[in-house]
Amino acid sequence: MRLLLVEDDELLSTSLRHDLEQQGFAVDLAKEGVEAEFMGDEMAYDLIVLDLGLPTRSGIEVLRNWRSRDNHTPVIILTARDAWHERVAGFKAGADDYLGKPFHVEELVVRLQALIRRSHEMVGNRLKSGGLELDEERQQVILPSQQRLELTGTEFRLLRCLILNKGKILSKTRLTEHVYEQDFDRDSNLIEVYIRRLRDKLGSQVIETRRGQGYIYVGVET
Numbered sequence: 001m002r003l004l005l006v007e008d009d010e011l012l013s014t015s016l017r018h019d020l021e022q023q024g025f026a027v028d029l030a031k032e033g034v035e036a037e038f039m040g041d042e043m044a045y046d047l048i049v050l051d052l053g054l055p056t057r058s059g060i061e062v063l064r065n066w067r068s069r070d071n072h073t074p075v076i077i078l079t080a081r082d083a084w085h086e087r088v089a090g091f092k093a094g095a096d097d098y099l100g101k102p103f104h105v106e107e108l109v110v111r112l113q114a115l116i117r118r119s120h121e122m123v124g125n126r127l128k129s130g131g132l133e134l135d136e137e138r139q140q141v142i143l144p145s146q147q148r149l150e151l152t153g154t155e156f157r158l159l160r161c162l163i164l165n166k167g168k169i170l171s172k173t174r175l176t177e178h179v180y181e182q183d184f185d186r187d188s189n190l191i192e193v194y195i196r197r198l199r200d201k202l203g204s205q206v207i208e209t210r211r212g213q214g215y216i217y218v219g220v221e222t
């Protein structure tokens with residue numbers, strides 16, 4: 001799950017980034033509007049957390065520009081707690097949700113998880129597809145038998161990306177983008193290693209290889 005965090009307050013962005021990474025998100029940071037707009041269009045993010053008061057270009061303007069170019073990445077805006085007019089402007093510009101500052105990171109995380117489910121048309125509060133269910137709090141996968149398996153952070157992020165895109169071919173490059181940070185020394189061969197580990201845990205038929213194209217999550221139910 002790759003997330004763009006747009007926030008010019010260094011203190012807040014540093015702690016938020018840390019907390020979101022702990023929750024299994026690969027986080028890229030933008031500190032001003034023009035850069036944020038560019039990054040949001042260049043990279044296929046799953047989610048964007050957008051502060052409104054930014055240097056070089058306001059968050060509202062950035063959001064409006066994304067939407068005018070058919071960039072529909074789910075966006076949660078950060079606004080001052082009492083600024084109802086900011087929230088209205090945010091929704092009009094195409095925001096999917098908002099959070100008033102100051103906020104607890106736990107609330108941001110559950111709102112982000114709800115946005116992910118909504119954007120992937122998941123029902124209820126579970127990330128479930130093809131017979132496997134993910135427990136985001138414990139980073140576990142739940143099998144149809146209700147048995148729970150522990151996953152490492154990377155395994156969890158990889159499986160989440162596959163499950164959310166069930167039936168679609170995901171290239172190694174795409175998977176790498178969603179599993180690692182921007183400045184991580186990316187080695188797409190590592191994806192093969194982690195796919196193998198997931199197959200060892202879940203069964204080899206769960207993830208299919210399309211030679212030269214990538215991987216598909218097909219699920220455990222046939």
Ligand code: CA
Nearest residue numbers: 008051053054
């Ligand atoms: Ca700000």
